[in-house]
Amino acid sequence: MSKLEKAALGEPATDVAAPSDAQDAFLSVRDLRIHFNTDDGLVKSVDGVSFDVRRGQTLGIVGESGSGKSVTSLGVMGLHRAANATVSGEVWLDGQELIGADPDEVRRLRGRKMAMIFQDPLSAMHPYYKVGTQIVEAYRVHNKVSKKVARTRAIEMLDRVGIPEPAKRIDGYPHEFSGGMRQRAMIAMALVNNPELLIADEPTTALDVTVQAQILDLIRDLQKEFGSAVIMITHDLGVVAEIADDVLVMYGGRCVERGPVGEIFDQPQHPYTWGLLGSMPRIDRDTADRLIPVKGSPPSLINVPSGCAFHPRCPYADLPKGNVTRTVRPELEQVEGGHWSACHLSAEDRTRIWTEEIAPKL
Amino acid sequence: MSETNKTDAVEDAAGKAAIPQQASAPEGGSAEREVLLRVTGLTKHFPIKKGLLQRQVGAVKAVDGIDFEVRKGETLGVVGESGCGKSTMGRVITRLQDPTSGTIEFEGRDITRLSTGKMRPMRRDVQMIFQDPYGSLNPRHTIGSIVSAPFRLQGVEPEGGVKKEVQRLLELVGLNPEHYNRYPHEFSGGQRQRIGIARALALKPKLVVADEPVSALDVSIQAQVVNLMDDLQEELGLTYVIIAHDLSVVRHVSDRIAVMYLGKIVELADRNSLYEAPMHPYTKALMSAVPVPDPKRRGTKSERILLRGDVPSPIAPPSGCRFHTRCWKATEICKTTEPQLLELKPGQRVACHHPENFADQAPQDTVLLTAAKEASELVGEAVLEESAETSAAVAAEVAAAEPAEAAEEASVEAEVSEAELETAEEPESEEPEATAEAPETDSQESTDK
Numbered sequence: 138m139s140k141l142e143k144a145a146l147g148e149p150a151t152d153v154a155a156p157s158d159a160q161d162a163f164l165s166v167r168d169l170r171i172h173f174n175t176d177d178g179l180v181k182s183v184d185g186v187s188f189d190v191r192r193g194q195t196l197g198i199v200g201e202s203g204s205g206k207s208v209t210s211l212g213v214m215g216l217h218r219a220a221n222a223t224v225s226g227e228v229w230l231d232g233q234e235l236i237g238a239d240p241d242e243v244r245r246l247r248g249r250k251m252a253m254i255f256q257d258p259l260s261a262m263h264p265y266y267k268v269g270t271q272i273v274e275a276y277r278v279h280n281k282v283s284k285k286v287a288r289t290r291a292i293e294m295l296d297r298v299g300i301p302e303p304a305k306r307i308d309g310y311p312h313e314f315s316g317g318m319r320q321r322a323m324i325a326m327a328l329v330n331n332p333e334l335l336i337a338d339e340p341t342t343a344l345d346v347t348v349q350a351q352i353l354d355l356i357r358d359l360q361k362e363f364g365s366a367v368i369m370i371t372h373d374l375g376v377v378a379e380i381a382d383d384v385l386v387m388y389g390g391r392c393v394e395r396g397p398v399g400e401i402f403d404q405p406q407h408p409y410t411w412g413l414l415g416s417m418p419r420i421d422r423d424t425a426d427r428l429i430p431v432k433g434s435p436p437s438l439i440n441v442p443s444g445c446a447f448h449p450r451c452p453y454a455d456l457p458k459g460n461v462t463r464t465v466r467p468e469l470e471q472v473e474g475g476h477w478s479a480c481h482l483s484a485e486d487r488t489r490i491w492t493e494e495i496a497p498k499l
Numbered sequence: 500m501s502e503t504n505k506t507d508a509v510e511d512a513a514g515k516a517a518i519p520q521q522a523s524a525p526e527g528g529s530a531e532r533e534v535l536l537r538v539t540g541l542t543k544h545f546p547i548k549k550g551l552l553q554r555q556v557g558a559v560k561a562v563d564g565i566d567f568e569v570r571k572g573e574t575l576g577v578v579g580e581s582g583c584g585k586s587t588m589g590r591v592i593t594r595l596q597d598p599t600s601g602t603i604e605f606e607g608r609d610i611t612r613l614s615t616g617k618m619r620p621m622r623r624d625v626q627m628i629f630q631d632p633y634g635s636l637n638p639r640h641t642i643g644s645i646v647s648a649p650f651r652l653q654g655v656e657p658e659g660g661v662k663k664e665v666q667r668l669l670e671l672v673g674l675n676p677e678h679y680n681r682y683p684h685e686f687s688g689g690q691r692q693r694i695g696i697a698r699a700l701a702l703k704p705k706l707v708v709a710d711e712p713v714s715a716l717d718v719s720i721q722a723q724v725v726n727l728m729d730d731l732q733e734e735l736g737l738t739y740v741i742i743a744h745d746l747s748v749v750r751h752v753s754d755r756i757a758v759m760y761l762g763k764i765v766e767l768a769d770r771n772s773l774y775e776a777p778m779h780p781y782t783k784a785l786m787s788a789v790p791v792p793d794p795k796r797r798g799t800k801s802e803r804i805l806l807r808g809d810v811p812s813p814i815a816p817p818s819g820c821r822f823h824t825r826c827w828k829a830t831e832i833c834k835t836t837e838p839q840l841l842e843l844k845p846g847q848r849v850a851c852h853h854p855e856n857f858a859d860q861a862p863q864d865t866v867l868l869t870a871a872k873e874a875s876e877l878v879g880e881a882v883l884e885e886s887a888e889t890s891a892a893v894a895a896e897v898a899a900a901e902p903a904e905a906a907e908e909a910s911v912e913a914e915v916s917e918a919e920l921e922t923a924e925e926p927e928s929e930e931p932e933a934t935a936e937a938p939e940t941d942s943q944e945s946t947d948k
Contacts, residue, residue, distance in 0.1 A: 201717040301808075347784065347788045350787075375789065377792075378790065379790045379794075416719045428751065430719055430720070434720060
């Protein structure tokens with residue numbers, strides 16, 4: 138709580154709260170917890186997640202449905218419904234704490250400094266208003282300009298994201314756009330205020346591969362141009378490999394592994410990451426072998442398994458001595474550099490299993 | 500039961516092992532395997548009606564003239580973007596919807612116009628697995644009654660009683676037989692999909708049409724279901740038609756693959772030929788767009804072919820080749836003449852005037868359309884060079900290796916296409932290595948599937 142008070146007093150971001158490796162981070166999330174009270178019990182959607190994103194960098198958050206990846210992003214944006222959500226932890230955006238901040242202040246930041254692209258543009262855009270109107274609105278909320286100026290800006294943005302005849306399409310309704318176009322229009326809306334943090338929540342999941350390639354290219358180009366920090370939430374490891382600099386793997390509301398993209402794919406340390414890699418049919422490899430699925434199904438967030446949340450599905454759960462996987466929750470430990478993993482297996486075991494058992498089968 | 504299954508599986512495996520050898524014979528011998536389903540000239544148009552009198556003002560040409568056959572024991576994968584008609588095709592071949600024209604033959608018998616009553620016995624042999632494991636199970640019925648519905652509807656009394664058989668099926672797909680009395684909402688997505696599979700398998704069908712069977716599932720669960728379908732095929736000797744938009748999944752499960760674009764099949768080939776040397780530009784573009792889970796390949800962005808825009812409307816598809824509005828190789832002939840689906844290589848049928856990795860089919864036509872010029876700006880230089888190289892090399896190889904029957908034609912084509920390449924000022928180096936992998940490769944892979 139004292140940190141919140143400090144934030145309220147205007148303490149700078151380089152406070153003790155930000156660890157040493159994250160001095161230059163644009164967004165720092167520390168021990169974020171988001172719990173929802175429901176009739177069935179307390180849902181711990183996010184249960185202690187920390188990460189940093191620097192300007193011009195992309196963080197990929199990977200996980201299955203219900204792993205808490207979307208809720209994390211909503212927590213950063215302050216978009217969860219306050220009535221039934223309990224949020225704790227810290228979110229530092231460019232030196233400003235957001236969790237304890239005044240809602241009006243967060244609202245001023247939202248859309249201007251940080252913006253979000255949602256998975257389903259049809260439900261994220263209002264069907265009753267023209268696409269242009271919605272973009273103009275987003276612009277005028279944060280900028281005191283005339284409607285005409287805002288409209289010019291909206292046309293410019295639509296053109297920038299590759300919508301043909303933007304001056305004409307600006308007066309179209311969302312339903313008149315195809316899926317890919319709609320997603321582009323939403324990206325235009327998100328980027329209209331040149332946000333420095335862009336959160337994309339499964340932006341291409343509903344799209345065909347050819348359109349997905351276009352959208353990923355677009356996000357990459359825009360990021361290069363504006364130097365924004367990007368968080369890409371997805372379940373597709375292919376997308377992550379393509380666009381992310383750092384990867385955060387989530388399971389059961391917690392981060393199980395985090396590191397630079399090259400290391401996550403080359404020497405993943407967590408059995409769940411191995412499982413994800415093994416479950417994926419690949420277009421660039423021979424199909425001789427069977428897929429190696431993860432047994433069982435993702436845990437309920439009301440009754441998260443004791444100890445390591447992954448232990449009921451982990452083939453190596455019995456390897457560490459003394460039933461520790463079932464009783465003690467593993468904390469994130471540094472593997473090397475920026476690579477962290479939360480697993481009870483000893484480093485030697487992990488290296489051995491990965492190089493001898495998992496890697497050859499992929 | 501299980502014994503007969505095993506012998507089936509053994510025979511099946513033996514049959515599969517024999518295939519690649521046949522395939523290496525010049526005449527694409529895989530056709531010798533018994534054809535289970537043959538589709539000829541199939542179309543399905545949905546009328547658009549307007550006005551007081553509900554006059555028909557047009558039609559959505561969802562499926563617009565496709566031919567293919569499914570052989571016993573194989574898996575045919577069907578891929579394409581949304582709106583290309585692949586799901587409609589699945590519903591028409593199972594007669595859930597009536598075709599507008601064309602014929603569907605199942606085991607040599609024409610089932611296109613069979614009445615509902617006559618169709619009923621056929622339904623035992625053709626079953627479907629649906630995409631949405633939430634929408635395809637009645638929430639008010641127990642699992643037991645859902646899986647036993649086929650027995651009730653068909654009036655079949657399985658050996659040992661319905662309940663016992665249902666429990667055996669549940670066990671077969673990896674569910675607990677004691678869950679007989681539970682309701683769908685008590686199961687997760689992956690488990691529901693298993694229930695759907697158990698229902699489809701209840702009557703021991705010969706053909707299973709699966710429409711996006713894993714796309715609604717999480718990655719780790721997806722792998723479980725893919726493996727289950729694999730095992731069941733081996734165990735029960737099933738034939739699958741798997742419709743999916745995920746090219747990695749299709750590659751993993753299929754023996755042969757049909758690529759659809761706007762209601763047409765543009766390429767139909769063995770898995771290995773298709774993925775190693777796609778011949779239709781659309782196939783090539785589609786495959787290059789799939790993100791590869793390997794960060795090291797990120798630097799090689801020039802491999803990617805970006806298609807501009809969206810799929811045109813199936814109400815008024817483009818003239819000639821339907822892909823010409825987005826193709827970087829399109830010329831005048833593509834706009835005017837519709838390319839036929841021809842078997843250019845054994846086991847690889849393509850509908851294209853200017854195929855990749857092969858001699859040009861319309862070499863006299865060299866002037867690119869404006870659309871193609873625009874598209875080629877998007878396509879990396881490297882891609883164009885590479886495709887020019889491979890087609891030149893393949894053309895040369897075809898000219899050299901083709902036996903008497905086609906030698907003349909091919910060499911003429913090769914010559915002209917080389918000439919064309921020169922005029923286009925594209926580098927033209929003979930690289931036989933590049934193409935060595937192209938024609939149907941190692942029999943190993945196809946055998947262990």
